[in-house]
Amino acid sequence: MSESGKQQLHSLLFAKETELKNVKLFPGTGRELSAETLGAAASMALGDAMKAWEEGHPSTAPKTNMERRSLMG
Amino acid sequence: MLQKLVEQFADNTNLPVEIDDIVEAIKALGWQDEVFLFAADTDPTRVRGAFRQFTYRKGVYAEPQLVTHIVYSQNVSLAWQRVICAKELVHIYDSLAAKTDTEEEVSQLLDRLVGPLSSEDYGLVDLQAAKDRLALYQALPLLLPKASLEVARANSIAAEVVAERACMPVELVNLVMSDDWQDLNGALFVDC
Numbered sequence: 385m386s387e388s389g390k391q392q393l394h395s396l397l398f399a400k401e402t403e404l405k406n407v408k409l410f411p412g413t414g415r416e417l418s419a420e421t422l423g424a425a426a427s428m429a430l431g432d433a434m435k436a437w438e439e440g441h442p443s444t445a446p447k448t449n450m451e452r453r454s455l456m457g
Numbered sequence: 458m459l460q461k462l463v464e465q466f467a468d469n470t471n472l473p474v475e476i477d478d479i480v481e482a483i484k485a486l487g488w489q490d491e492v493f494l495f496a497a498d499t500d501p502t503r504v505r506g507a508f509r510q511f512t513y514r515k516g517v518y519a520e521p522q523l524v525t526h527i528v529y530s531q532n533v534s535l536a537w538q539r540v541i542c543a544k545e546l547v548h549i550y551d552s553l554a555a556k557t558d559t560e561e562e563v564s565q566l567l568d569r570l571v572g573p574l575s576s577e578d579y580g581l582v583d584l585q586a587a588k589d590r591l592a593l594y595q596a597l598p599l600l601l602p603k604a605s606l607e608v609a610r611a612n613s614i615a616a617e618v619v620a621e622r623a624c625m626p627v628e629l630v631n632l633v634m635s636d637d638w639q640d641l642n643g644a645l646f647v648d649c
Binding site: 389390393394397398401402403404405406407408409410411412413414417418419420421422423424425426428429430432433434436437441443444445446447448450452453454455456 | 470471472473475476477480492493494495496497498499500501502503504505506507508509510511512513514521523524526528529530535538539541542544545548551555556557558560563564566567568570571572588589592593605608609612614618619622624
């Protein structure tokens with residue numbers, strides 16, 4: 385039997401080699417969003433991040449590439 | 458500490474504030490542990506962002522290191538990606554009570570985040586879910602600092618122009634430029 389969305393998130397967050405200190409989520413905009421679909425989607429996203437981090441990928445913040453200037457400038 | 462972070466940007470009149478600027482300011486204020494941001498290919502109708510803080514041991518005898526992962530959906534506008542990241546960075550300063558760190562709390566947090574705002578089911582998890590929602594508003598003065606907001610107000614600059622310069626969603630700029638925001642903004646940082 386496949387894991388539920390909540391179980392998937394639990395499996396990731398409470399994996400043996402890590403100890404969870406805090407988790408927070410920014411839910412999606414879907415009107416039919418459930419705890420299970422949110423859990424599954426968060427698990428996938430955090431799992432992808434963990435894999436990239438373990439592979440040594442650099443941290444990538446979104447960048448505007450805009451010139452910084454005053455609102456009056 | 459969160460209030461100190463906001464103060465670091467308060468006098469900033471040059472926009473946009475980059476997410477990397479916020480990360481650097483957090484480190485300058487004394488945060489020494491790793492912060493890893495990742496653009497995920499998520500469906501934004503399901504999840505737009507996530508914050509995970511954990512300790513990790515690279516080997517049996519290695520000291521555990523504290524790591525923060527921040528995930529944002531690459532399938533939303535750049536302006537929203539920035540709000541998501543700023544909101545998740547705010548959680549670095551979550552109080553002990555606001556931290557969600559047990560299986561039961563995670564399960565209940567999921568329920569609360571998709572459930573109705575009003576609930577008779579009071580408890581610590583309710584506070585944690587409230588903090589999850591509150592962090593979005595606490596992040597706004599990082600992306601649109603007080604001094605820039607004052608320039609916009611004093612010169613009646615349209616919210617659309619401010620949103621473009623600040624690279625923020627216009628609906629959130631409208632909120633920050635509203636008359637109620639100044640009172641609300643002060644209340645957002647009580648005990649932070």
